Amino acid sequence: MSTTEEKHWLVRPKTIRGLWYGGIAMLTMLVLADFFIHPHPYFGIDGSFGFYSWYGLITCVAMVIFAKALGIFLKRKDTYYDDE
């Protein structure tokens, strides 16, 4: 892509900033939606306010960090098996 050509509208910094704002607004609305729905908890804690939101966020952060830590031991260059 030549430098003079305008970037695709979706990857312009302005759009990306807008997407972040929009995304955060949507997340806030989703959390607030808990005020309006009737939870059907199976085990108690999953009926508490904002459970699905924080549980999704925290477990995902945990999985990424766990994967990162495991990668320290198990990652190899992708040419590792090339001499077979």
Place this chain on the structure above:
Amino acid sequence: MTMNDFPPALVLLLGAFLLPLAGKNIRPLLILGLPLVTLGLVWNLPDGSFANLSMFNYQLNFIHSDSLSRLFATVFAIMTFAGGLFALKQKSVMEQVAVFAYAGSAIGAVFAGDLISLFIFWEIMAVASTMIVLSVGSKICNQVSMRYFQVHMLGGSLLLVGILMHIHATGSTAFSVMEPNSLGTILILMGFLINVAAPPLSAWLSDAYSEASFSGTVFLSAFTTKTAVYVLLRGFPGTEILIFIGVFMIFYGIIYALLENDMRRILAYSIVNQVGFMVTGIGIGTEMAMNGVAAHAFAHIIYKALLLMSAGSVLYMTGKRKCTDLGGLFQSMPITTICGIIGALAISSFPFTSGFISKSMISQSAADAELVVVWFFLLAASAGVFLHAGIKFPWFVFFQKDSGLRPPDPPWNMKLAMIFFSALCIGIGVWPEILYSKLPYPVTYVPYTVTHVVNMLQLLMFSGFAFFLLLPLMKRTLTITLDFDWLYRRVFPTALQNTFTVIWKIDTAIRQAFFVKFNQALTFISQSYQGPSKLLSRTYPAGSMVMWVAVILATYLLLSFIH
């Protein structure tokens, strides 16, 4: 013999032999037509057992037709049709033949009512799927296919021994519900588990599926693991250990996919993840769980094939497969991008996609069975699916940085196949009752409640939020992640090689010591017998030799007279 006694599997199995004979113009008609013929036969089958055969006093039953077997055969036939459409421009006839044999034997295995015919189709599947990888023809694919084949031969051998012991113990060849309480049934279970990519032998899947051709992987993703899910559903529902195996597979898939750089390996690991949901459901074993597993297998085949079609399109158009080489493709491949995203939403069980209405049944069954820990694991895993497949795959392939690549969308047939499967992903999600009515048990589950939809959106959106928050940690590197196959690809060969190096060294040392001693002995002998008077070094005149020969001949003559 009636029409019902004709096994639907034979259409594709016999069709496989027709493909190389048919000309360039007829072959596409067969590739698209025969799966539809199969579909027609499957839908026309009533409940019951057909195509019974007696062989060496054993009862073979090639068609055991009920709602479960017809459901799997249906999705296999649809898959063969759409995959065939996608692969229409595949130049390798060998791959097309192998695909037909593979799909046909998978349908055969699904209808098998007895263990012997199940084993026959099981092994044809193993050979045919190996041929798909082999048909690429590169050196790497030869090695990969041999590794793949060996793992499946191990699984097949376990299965065969298990089946023989089971038949010997029970006197029946029937394939019915079993409990892993005898050596025979345990071996059968192990054979099934190898094909489901259960630990520890799960590396065959990501190893082979990332090396097959752009179209071959689409088929590979559909049949082997899902046939194994089917036989587990039939043979071992409610087996508790499957819950643990399934949960392990779910997180193994997520973690390894998070670390992966090759786009099709990401999707391969997510197959293990999704099949893990099904294995967990089979372990739970309630009617709701069984329905959920069957529905999820159906939905999974379609959205996973769709994802691999979009990855296959990228590979076909760019020849590149690593996330580090890709990015920014949405600008020139809009249809591939949109279809890939639909597949990604479906695998993440986004509301109004097929994954939403199927996976939630498995989670619900865990809650109903009061499996607290399992339920929380499944919920975390649902968030993790969005993380590793739902966002990671489309983000790194189609968005991310601009790789500068501007390939157009793939040819019409590949686009059409992707659009067809995208439509199915959404259609099943919007009208779940069509799929629900085909499940083995009556469905009372209601997927679309406001609470469920909102909760799922919260879970997924915050998972996505975590992805973009941690984007620096997700940066792709030119690495692979060691798996259990490290043992048989690296450790054992190295250990063997070292052992032999030592053996050869010892062997050389012994030989050398022997030669030294032998030489010394020779020197000693030659020295002790040297000199004109010694026995071995005396010289004899030629005349005396001639005389002695004459004496021997004369004696011989004399003896012959005496005789």
